[in-house]
Amino acid sequence: MNPLRDTFYLVIAVSILPKIIFAQITYNDIASINTLESFQRVVIENNFELSASSNDTITVYGHNLTKDSTGERANQWAYYKPESTGFICLFVLNDLSRLIQSGELSSPYYKATEEIKSNCSFYKIVDNYSCYSCPQSKYRGKIGFKLMDGNGMIRHFPNE
Secondary structure, three states, X not given: OOHHHHHHHHHHHHHHHHHHHOOOOOHHHHHOOOOHHHHHHHHHHOOEEXXXXXXXXXXXXXXOOXXXXXXXXXXXXXXXXXXXXXXXXXXXXXXXXXXXXXXXXXXXXXXXXXXXXXXXXXXXXXXXXXXXXXXXXXXXXXXXXXXXXXXXXXXXXXXO
């Protein structure tokens, strides 16, 4: 047993593990989405996989997507439905990610919402989402976020 070597491996694991577990979708990524193609670029470049539940009216991607006889599971989902809701990013928050709300191990949900709050202006509450106006974003409308059923949700409101 070598304490120096063990510490080295722990530091490596702590610095790499969050990038493996969580896609690193950032506020800048979210602010850049204004078309289906820009949405797809963001999710594909963050290692999301196209879901079998995609169809003509909604495009769905999952991060760490697994498929079995009961359906599909992922630790993050991204939806694009231009006619009504624009895009939604859903972050499945586990106990660890709820405990660690800042720092390197934090979920991208907490990081993105902190960036939204510091870069944008509060607009109003819409459908229980805290909505913000982000003048530097490319999308039309507002961006909102909330926690629901153990998940973090960031949603585009194109008509606000």
